[in-house]
Amino acid sequence: MTFSNFSLAVLLLLVTPGPTNTLMVLAGYQRGIARALPLIAAEIFGYLTVIIPVASLAAPLFQEWPLLAQCLKLVAGCWVLFLALRLWQADPQARQQRPVGARGVFITTCLNPKALIIALVLLPHGNVLTLAPWLLLFSGLVVLAAGCWIAVGHRIAQTDKPFLKPRVIHRAAAAGLLVFAVVLTGTSLSAMG
Numbered sequence: 001m002t003f004s005n006f007s008l009a010v011l012l013l014l015v016t017p018g019p020t021n022t023l024m025v026l027a028g029y030q031r032g033i034a035r036a037l038p039l040i041a042a043e044i045f046g047y048l049t050v051i052i053p054v055a056s057l058a059a060p061l062f063q064e065w066p067l068l069a070q071c072l073k074l075v076a077g078c079w080v081l082f083l084a085l086r087l088w089q090a091d092p093q094a095r096q097q098r099p100v101g102a103r104g105v106f107i108t109t110c111l112n113p114k115a116l117i118i119a120l121v122l123l124p125h126g127n128v129l130t131l132a133p134w135l136l137l138f139s140g141l142v143v144l145a146a147g148c149w150i151a152v153g154h155r156i157a158q159t160d161k162p163f164l165k166p167r168v169i170h171r172a173a174a175a176g177l178l179v180f181a182v183v184l185t186g187t188s189l190s191a192m193g
Helices: 001-016 019-031 038-066 065-091 102-110 113-122 126-156 165-191
Strands: none
Touching: 001 065, 001 126, 001 165, 019 038, 019 102, 019 126, 019 165, 038 065, 038 102, 038 126, 065 113, 102 126, 102 165, 113 165
């Protein structure tokens, strides 16, 4: 795969709505662009925490034992379901409401199945030195995509349309996460059965 093909494939994957992107939109909505941008580092570290060991060490293991990969997807689906329920129950008007934080973005990204797709399908497999230029390019693409998602959230916060108010945004984000969790756990369970 060439760098340009890799870039296009990764960008398409990163702009696809999912759990991490939902949190980034919500962060842009809650915090504004400047205060949400540092969360991009948590997203990058979350992806790299999964991608590096999988692409450099575990790819052969997942090929030999595909059930292991399905179990990881099931765990990720459960985490996303937990996030959806927590977000649905949250009162966006409450003073104690905590904004999206780095820890939540990191954990959600670690459990995001996009990391496995990138590590197992898009990246070459090899040692960290072989992967270094690809990982650097990937990190730059994450900055671009996450910045766009944050900007979308900030733009939504700037509008005065009644259907884009905090409770609606939280519920829509929760519904999106729920759909993602159901699809993820459903495909994992059917692949295991």
